[in-house]
Amino acid sequence: MNEQIKAKIKERSQNNPFVRQLGVEFLKIEEGRVEARMPLQPEHKQYSGVVHGGVLAALMDAVAGFAAYTVTPIEKDVLSAEIKTSFLRASWGEELRAIGYVIKPGRNIHFCECEIYCGDKLVCKGSGTFCIVHQRYKKERIFPE
Numbered sequence: 001m002n003e004q005i006k007a008k009i010k011e012r013s014q015n016n017p018f019v020r021q022l023g024v025e026f027l028k029i030e031e032g033r034v035e036a037r038m039p040l041q042p043e044h045k046q047y048s049g050v051v052h053g054g055v056l057a058a059l060m061d062a063v064a065g066f067a068a069y070t071v072t073p074i075e076k077d078v079l080s081a082e083i084k085t086s087f088l089r090a091s092w093g094e095e096l097r098a099i100g101y102v103i104k105p106g107r108n109i110h111f112c113e114c115e116i117y118c119g120d121k122l123v124c125k126g127s128g129t130f131c132i133v134h135q136r137y138k139k140e141r142i143f144p145e
Helices: 002-015 017-022 053-069 135-142
Strands: 025-030 034-037 078-087 095-104 109-118 120-132
Touching: 002 017, 002 025, 002 053, 017 053, 017 135, 034 053, 053 078, 053 095, 053 109
Parallel strands: none
Antiparallel strands: 025 034, 034 095, 078 120, 095 109, 109 120
């Protein structure tokens, strides 16, 4: 895998306020695949002590999105276009582990999936469509000066 892309992913994950707020730590970054862990805090849980579905969806989106970055040219960015999250069982525990991978890379859109585990149990599976942000759109439409 391109080392510049790997460095960009590490920098983006460390400087992303939301990912940092969740406490996501990337353990492996490979072409088409990333693995991360997220320690669970009391504010991530519902009244009953189970992890809130919004936390799982956010983790799925972030990890699948970073997997998309692994197959995206260095000068381009990635934005979520659509996500689907399936909650398979209640999440009880101290930590989540997520594995994101690219199913179908493309020139303009990548399709990715993510599995989230709590302990040794698969608790959530999701998929996402991620748009490739080309330089001309980035400057003119998305981030006007």
